[in-house]
Amino acid sequence: MSIMGTIQLFLFCFISLNQISNVYSKTMSSRELKDLLASLRADSQTSNFLLTYYDALNTTGTPLLDFQDIAPVYKAMDKIALTFVTVGQISRSDYMESVRSADAKVRAAVEKLYGLFDKDKNNVIDHEELELTLRPRVVFFYVDLLILGADLDGDKRVTEDEYKRHIATADYVTGDAHKAFLEGNFNFADLDDNTVLEMKDLQILFPHDSPK
Numbered sequence: 784m785s786i787m788g789t790i791q792l793f794l795f796c797f798i799s800l801n802q803i804s805n806v807y808s809k810t811m812s813s814r815e816l817k818d819l820l821a822s823l824r825a826d827s828q829t830s831n832f833l834l835t836y837y838d839a840l841n842t843t844g845t846p847l848l849d850f851q852d853i854a855p856v857y858k859a860m861d862k863i864a865l866t867f868v869t870v871g872q873i874s875r876s877d878y879m880e881s882v883r884s885a886d887a888k889v890r891a892a893v894e895k896l897y898g899l900f901d902k903d904k905n906n907v908i909d910h911e912e913l914e915l916t917l918r919p920r921v922v923f924f925y926v927d928l929l930i931l932g933a934d935l936d937g938d939k940r941v942t943e944d945e946y947k948r949h950i951a952t953a954d955y956v957t958g959d960a961h962k963a964f965l966e967g968n969f970n971f972a973d974l975d976d977n978t979v980l981e982m983k984d985l986q987i988l989f990p991h992d993s994p995k
């Protein structure tokens with residue numbers, strides 16, 4: 784390999800590691816999110832979805848996303864999640880009714896998320912629309928978990944054991960049904976089925992040619 788090639792490879796590895804360590808700060812800025820998406824070479828549709836998703840979730844209005852942004856939305860959306868599991872779709876009215884008792888900021892965030900998933904704007908999120916969002920959902924699930932503190936030992940990998948221990952004590956989990964739903968999410972995002980959620984799973988979503 785030429786000297787320039789070696790330098791480029793070194794820089795690439797350095798930047799990648801740096802970006803991963805930024806993800807694990809239990810906070811995330813939009814700059815860090817953009818860097819992560821660039822390091823994954825995410826397609827523009829996925830990137831736009833994720834930037835809008837995290838913009839909607841940032842209810843505390845700070846430049847950073849943290850636990851206080853994500854956890855209340857997870858908590859408010861427990862019934863919505865369960866409706867999806869049992870019915871396979873949800874209307875806008877049922878969806879908003881489910882979060883009626885949440886505070887106004889959380890309701891506003893959740894409503895923005897509805898618009899993001901309901902691509903054809905017919906006020907129903909159906910199974911097909913959910914399928915279309917596979918890539919962003921895997922990415923945000925991983926990033927959400929790091930922000931929520933599920934990576935207990937801080938190695939940027941969330942093992943199934945860490946995840947179960949996290950949701951057993953997390954106060955945004957509203958009950959057994961919600962817990963079971965969240966456990967199912969782990970398997971959904973663990974694309975290589977190695978019982979660890981990590982960058983490798985995200986990289987599977989965005990295959991690209993290896994450098995020549």
Ligand SMILES: [Ca+2]
Nearest residue numbers: 901903905907
């Ligand atoms: Ca729709």
Ligand SMILES: [Ca+2]
Nearest residue numbers: 934936938940
């Ligand atoms: Ca870990």
Ligand SMILES: [Ca+2]
Nearest residue numbers: 973975977979
């Ligand atoms: Ca995995």
